[in-house]
Structure formats: C-alpha cells, structure tokens
Amino acid sequence: MTTWQPGPAWLFVPADRPDRFAKALERSDIAVIDLEDAVAADRKAQARAALAAYDWPEPERTLVRLNPASTAEHALDLDLLAEFAAAGRGPTRVMLAKAEAPTDLDGLGAHEVVVILETPAGVVHAREIIERPHVVGAMWGAEDLIAGLGGTASRDADGRYRPVALHAQNSVLLASKAAGKLAIDTVHLDIPDHDGLARESRDSVAIGFDAKASIHPGHIPIVRAAFAPDEAALARAHRILAGVAEHGEGVFALDGGMVDGPIIAQARRILARAAAAR
Incomplete structure (x- = not known):
C-alpha cells in the first residue's frame, strides 16, 4: 500500500534542459525529469551533471526517470542518486523505465519507485514487479511495447489503441490497484490532438487511474479538467x-x-x- 497521493497531471521534461524544470513544476502536479528516452545517448552525462547542479526547490513533486536496469547508463544513474543521498538533497522518488523483472529494482531499495511497464516482459511480470514493497506506483507504455512485440502501430486508423495495448493498460491498472499502488496512464503522443487526449483522460478517470502523464505542457489543463469532477x-x-x-x-x-x-x-x-x- 502507498499513502502518497499526488495530483493527476504529470509532465515529462528532458533532463538536459534544466531551463525547463521550474516551468514544468509550475504547470504540473509532478515533474518527471527524464534521463532516458528524452535525452540522446551523447548527452546523458551532461544531463546527469545538470541534475547534480540543480537546486531542487520542490523535490517532493519531482521524480527522476532512470535508464533501464539492463543498461550501462543505469549504474551511472545510481551513482547520481548516491550523490543526492550523501548531500541530503534531490528527489527521493524515482521512475524506472522499462522495468521487466522484480530484480530490476534491487539497486533502488532506498527510494520509492514508480515503474514503467512498457515491454512484453514488463507487462507479463506486472504483478510481481508492482508488489515490491518500495514500488509506489506503475505506469504503462504503448510504443515500446509494440516495438518489443515486433509490431508497427499501437493505434488503429481511428486513433484508438489496439487490443494488445489495451491489455497492457488493463494489466498494469489491475496489478497496481490489487497491490494498493498508484496507477498512471500513459502519455498521448499526438500533441495537437486535444480532443483525443480529453477522451483518453476521461476514460482514465472512469476506470480508476490516479494520474495521466504528458509530454507537452499544453496537455496539463486538459488532463486536470478530466480528473476534476464536474x-x-x-x-x-x-x-x-x-x-x-x-x-x-x-x-x-x-x-x-x-x-x-x-x-x-x-x-x-x-x-x-x-x-x-x-
């Protein structure tokens, strides 16, 4: 069970853009500083340096998204977290990209973790991963899942998720709620499609998600409106x-x-x- 109850509108921001961190906090309930997909491989060291130098005005409303446990970058991310701990600063909650097994969390026992289940293995092992005691929530992802399956599109011609993506969404939601953890719905990648985002956000609320993540600040008011009861x-x-x-x-x-x-x-x-x- 988790007692953490953040607001519903989460916003990803690239870790190599510290100029955007404060704006992300202003506009969202949770700012997710992304060391993974949002940062090119040749800029990850620069991104970690930016985090090491950052003042962290609201660490309780900030998560750092770490690289997957299977990558060499993950060990360097853990070194950064150790620096934070030694200095008594920085966020204590992190987000782990592409979690695939409970053992992926072994190096994160000192942190509360939101896992992203976005690969075939991650979805299949959702329950065992989410039940780890220091996991406080889980998010699902469609695009990496489809890539991992060898597919080419998570949505059909009408813009609706295909059944396998909905299976992943439902699996992560059910496993999260069964374990008493937060469930975070995935991002809407079509930035100008506000109608589609609003529809998906209303569906998120209706079936029990606690929050929805976004990649663009313009999505935050739409998510908030959907999660606020009329x-x-x-x-x-x-x-x-x-x-x-x-x-x-x-x-x-x-x-x-x-x-x-x-x-x-x-x-x-x-x-x-x-x-x-x-």
Whole structure:
C-alpha cells in the first residue's frame, strides 16, 4: 500500500534542459525529469551533471526517470542518486523505465519507485514487479511495447489503441490497484490532438487511474479538467454521503436508484479527486 497521493497531471521534461524544470513544476502536479528516452545517448552525462547542479526547490513533486536496469547508463544513474543521498538533497522518488523483472529494482531499495511497464516482459511480470514493497506506483507504455512485440502501430486508423495495448493498460491498472499502488496512464503522443487526449483522460478517470502523464505542457489543463469532477458529479457524491450519514453503510434509495457499497466507494473517490484537484 502507498499513502502518497499526488495530483493527476504529470509532465515529462528532458533532463538536459534544466531551463525547463521550474516551468514544468509550475504547470504540473509532478515533474518527471527524464534521463532516458528524452535525452540522446551523447548527452546523458551532461544531463546527469545538470541534475547534480540543480537546486531542487520542490523535490517532493519531482521524480527522476532512470535508464533501464539492463543498461550501462543505469549504474551511472545510481551513482547520481548516491550523490543526492550523501548531500541530503534531490528527489527521493524515482521512475524506472522499462522495468521487466522484480530484480530490476534491487539497486533502488532506498527510494520509492514508480515503474514503467512498457515491454512484453514488463507487462507479463506486472504483478510481481508492482508488489515490491518500495514500488509506489506503475505506469504503462504503448510504443515500446509494440516495438518489443515486433509490431508497427499501437493505434488503429481511428486513433484508438489496439487490443494488445489495451491489455497492457488493463494489466498494469489491475496489478497496481490489487497491490494498493498508484496507477498512471500513459502519455498521448499526438500533441495537437486535444480532443483525443480529453477522451483518453476521461476514460482514465472512469476506470480508476490516479494520474495521466504528458509530454507537452499544453496537455496539463486538459488532463486536470478530466480528473476534476464536474458539479453534477460532486453534488450527487455529497448526496450519497449524506444518505450514508442518515441510513448507514447499507443499501438505500437515492434519486430513483439504489445505493450500496460500490456506489458509496465511487462517491468517496469523486470527492477525493476533487480535493486533489484543488
């Protein structure tokens, strides 16, 4: 179980662009400083140097995305984390790219970890990975998954995810919630497709994701709007909990329908999302 409850709008920013770090924090709930895909191989040392020199004004709202455990860069990332620990500065939570087995987390026992399950092995082993005690959340990814399968496109001609991508999404969501961990929905890569992003974000909320990641600051307001309950949903949630206060946790009628345990739990979730949005 995790007690960490961040807001829903997460934003990736390249680790070799320290000029963007403060802006990412201003605009998002969680800034993910990315040492992996967002940084070219010949700039990774420069990116780590930028992190070592950074002042970290809000480390509790910042994650560092590490290179996969199977890469030589990962060991250098761990050296950077050791520098942070020795100096008593920097984020204590990290994100591990392309986690594929529980043993990939062996070098990160001093940190809370959000894992990204974005390869065939990672999705297959989602439950064992997410159940590691210092894992606080999991995100899934479509593009690396499809590449790992030997495929060519995660979406169909209508822009909808293909069934295997949805299987990965559902697997990570179910494993995260079964373990009491956060579930983070993946990024929407089509930057100008705001309608598609809004639809996906609403779907994320509807099925239980706690947050959605983005690669562009223009996506943050759209994600936040989707995760913030509308006035009608809030009003109904308040009426349901007022009914609980009057009738107890059992079954009762409200607005012409039946309210029972799952409906009460959903109402509480709506109010929790409203509080997170504030």
